[in-house]
Amino acid sequence: MPSVLTHINLANDILRLNSNLDKYKFIIGTIMPDCIDFSDNKEYRSSHYIGDNDNIDYMSYLKSGLIENYNYSYHMGYHLHLWFDEKNRTSDISELIKSKIKSEEQISIIKQEILVADLSTLEGIDFDKLRKISVSEFSxxxxxxxxxxxxxxxxxxxxxxxxxxxxxxxxxxxxKNLALKYAGKYL
Known part of the structure; x- marks a missing residue:
């Protein structure tokens, strides 16, 4: 699964394409599915809409009615997270670098390099403001x-x-290409 920074990176790219979304609620939505104890399989399956076939059922979330009824930006961010996790299961980011991996140490370095690359794209996000909204409106x-x-x-x-x-x-x-695909299909 992608890191939270990778999810925020993707969300930020989508925000550049669609200014109608509430920036911070969209980002909060894309973070929310990972606000769990990952060792609790039941909690993970629930927060990530894992179906009987062990796939992430992001379409079920989209059709649940939550998005139309309450806080569109937040729920589209949550949907984006689910969609990206499922996409990543079938076209893993590591495909971009898999052929170069020769050891566990290299995997660790690559994960660090991905975080550095993600960080380079997060301009314009005020994490203090994100925290204040989280405190006042969320869990x-x-x-x-x-x-x-x-x-x-x-x-x-x-x-x-x-x-x-x-x-x-x-x-x-x-x-960026995933952001274009998502925005073109769902926004």
């Missing part, structure tokens, strides 16, 4: 997740290593 779990993201960003900022394994332009184009 404690979301506030904790936003705090984790903020801390992760602070830890990534000083990393200036060269990309050894990841073709960052190809990766960022992959995210």
């Amino acid at each position: 404690t779990k979301l506030v904790k997740k936003v705090d984790e993201i903020t801390k992760q960003i602070e830890n990534i900022k000083p990393l200036t290593n060269e990309f050894k394994y990841l073709d960052s332009d190809r990766y960022l184009n992959y995210i």
Whole structure:
């Protein structure tokens, strides 16, 4: 599954394409499915709309009526998260770099390089504002997740290593193309 920063990266690309969405509620929606205890399989299956066939049923979420009835931007962000997770199961980001992986250490470096690439695209998001909205309108779990993201960003900022394994332009184009696909189909 993509990291939360990758989800935010994709959401930010979509926001550039569609200014009718509430920026922070859309981003909160794309974070919300991961505000769970991943060791609790039942909670994971529920938050990610995992069906009997073990696929993420993002269309069921879209058809649930939540999106039409309440907070469109939030629910479209949640739907985006589900859609991206399911897409990632069939066309994994790692396909972009799989042939270059030779060891566990390289996988760790690649994950770090993806985070650095994602960070380069998050301009224009005020994480303090995101946290304030989370505190006033959403759950404690979301506030904790936003705090984790903020801390992760602070830890990534000083990393200036060269990309050894990841073709960052190809990766960022992959995210942009997914944003175009999603926006064209659902927004």
